Amino acid sequence: MSISYTILGVLMDAPAHGYSIKKTLLESFSPQLDLNDGQLYPALARLEQRGWIEKEVVEQRSSPNKHRYRLTPPGRREFLRWLESAETQDAPAPLDFFWRNDFLQKTGFFRHLEPGSVGSQVREKLGEVSRCLADLERSLEALPGGADPYRRMVVDYGIRYQRMRREWLKELLVCSGETAGGRPRALAGQAT
Amino acid sequence: MSISYTILGVLMDAPAHGYSIKKTLLESFSPQLDLNDGQLYPALARLEQRGWIEKEVVEQRSSPNKHRYRLTPPGRREFLRWLESAETQDAPAPLDFFWRNDFLQKTGFFRHLEPGSVGSQVREKLGEVSRCLADLERSLEALPGGADPYRRMVVDYGIRYQRMRREWLKELLVCSGETAGGRPRALAGQAT
DNA sequence: ATGGGCATGTAAGCGGTTACATGATTAT
DNA sequence: ATAATCATGTAACCGCTTACATGCCCAT
Numbered sequence: 001m002s003i004s005y006t007i008l009g010v011l012m013d014a015p016a017h018g019y020s021i022k023k024t025l026l027e028s029f030s031p032q033l034d035l036n037d038g039q040l041y042p043a044l045a046r047l048e049q050r051g052w053i054e055k056e057v058v059e060q061r062s063s064p065n066k067h068r069y070r071l072t073p074p075g076r077r078e079f080l081r082w083l084e085s086a087e088t089q090d091a092p093a094p095l096d097f098f099w100r101n102d103f104l105q106k107t108g109f110f111r112h113l114e115p116g117s118v119g120s121q122v123r124e125k126l127g128e129v130s131r132c133l134a135d136l137e138r139s140l141e142a143l144p145g146g147a148d149p150y151r152r153m154v155v156d157y158g159i160r161y162q163r164m165r166r167e168w169l170k171e172l173l174v175c176s177g178e179t180a181g182g183r184p185r186a187l188a189g190q191a192t
Numbered sequence: 193m194s195i196s197y198t199i200l201g202v203l204m205d206a207p208a209h210g211y212s213i214k215k216t217l218l219e220s221f222s223p224q225l226d227l228n229d230g231q232l233y234p235a236l237a238r239l240e241q242r243g244w245i246e247k248e249v250v251e252q253r254s255s256p257n258k259h260r261y262r263l264t265p266p267g268r269r270e271f272l273r274w275l276e277s278a279e280t281q282d283a284p285a286p287l288d289f290f291w292r293n294d295f296l297q298k299t300g301f302f303r304h305l306e307p308g309s310v311g312s313q314v315r316e317k318l319g320e321v322s323r324c325l326a327d328l329e330r331s332l333e334a335l336p337g338g339a340d341p342y343r344r345m346v347v348d349y350g351i352r353y354q355r356m357r358r359e360w361l362k363e364l365l366v367c368s369g370e371t372a373g374g375r376p377r378a379l380a381g382q383a384t
Numbered sequence: 385a386t387g388g389g390c391a392t393g394t395a396a397g398c399g400g401t402t403a404c405a406t407g408a409t410t411a412t
Numbered sequence: 413a414t415a416a417t418c419a420t421g422t423a424a425c426c427g428c429t430t431a432c433a434t435g436c437c438c439a440t
Contacts (some may be wrong), residue, residue, distance in 0.1 A: 018397070040392095064393090065391075066392090
């Protein structure tokens, strides 16, 4: 259900076709926020099937016609219901940050690796996160000054998130270094 | 693929059956880190099918027999390959934090709500996050002092994550309040 | 001619979520 | 009696990812 409501949200402002929905999201949040085609078009079909949006075909000289979608009254109601409802669906498991985070899952087993190997992985990740952070900071600056403050806050969330990850990774680097430094490492039964 | 490697990781230490894998995770990370049964058992079956783990049935007096799984040599190799590989699978989209975050997606459309309504939603979320944070802090303290520092770092990640969210929510509250307070809100002729 | 932007989709596979289904033992 | 813990699974649904498939227009 996640992506559907964002689509409805974009259609709250004006009717649009699939491709322009993508563009709107890119422009009003961040160029990083991309929407998968294989997700977008089936989602539009589902929304139409439920009667929340309506299609109108706009003929184009060039072959692929535009499908302009507009919100129906039930669609608008449904969107507002979702927006107002307190029961947010996220974090069914409070540790959702763990289960969809490959790197964090690896971290839990780093003791099976040599400290040097941990260090190089952490440094690589650090670079990745830093690059991502820089992109987000740039896209926040690029947002027009008068832009919806809530949309700025969404990008700001991303920035805070990446900063948090950066600081955590630095700590992790220290952690791996200390372990190498001289602490006995204790354990570690069996290895083949 | 995500959950599979964590299962293999637990089996690196010792053979175990499904239920005890759950318990190990709960105990060595946080009681919050729960594993869905409908995810665990099919995952074990998949891993067995790929030859990464082997089953041995342990008869019990009481009806449900234990299925003790042990890592096979290919399984161990596969786990280490994953652990050493730099190509972490996460963040195929750098804004993954957006697409699976119901609340954040709502935030992008809060301008459709009255400030008071925004405020109450934010305050509710704030409570939820604070509670989750307290739980995580408690579970970090509960981890034995000599525990694997990397596992402590995993829980620490969760703590930093929730703290970040708390601070961001406070900022969001200010944002909604100011908007109500008297600032003109500028904009907003919708663009097409 | 090559690549990027515009424009729309389908198919296969994988895996996560929820609900259903069972049943013994132990502690309160 | 009742609930929690131990123990294992299946079925249906839903949706995300990746790859495939097409084809025009415009700028370099």
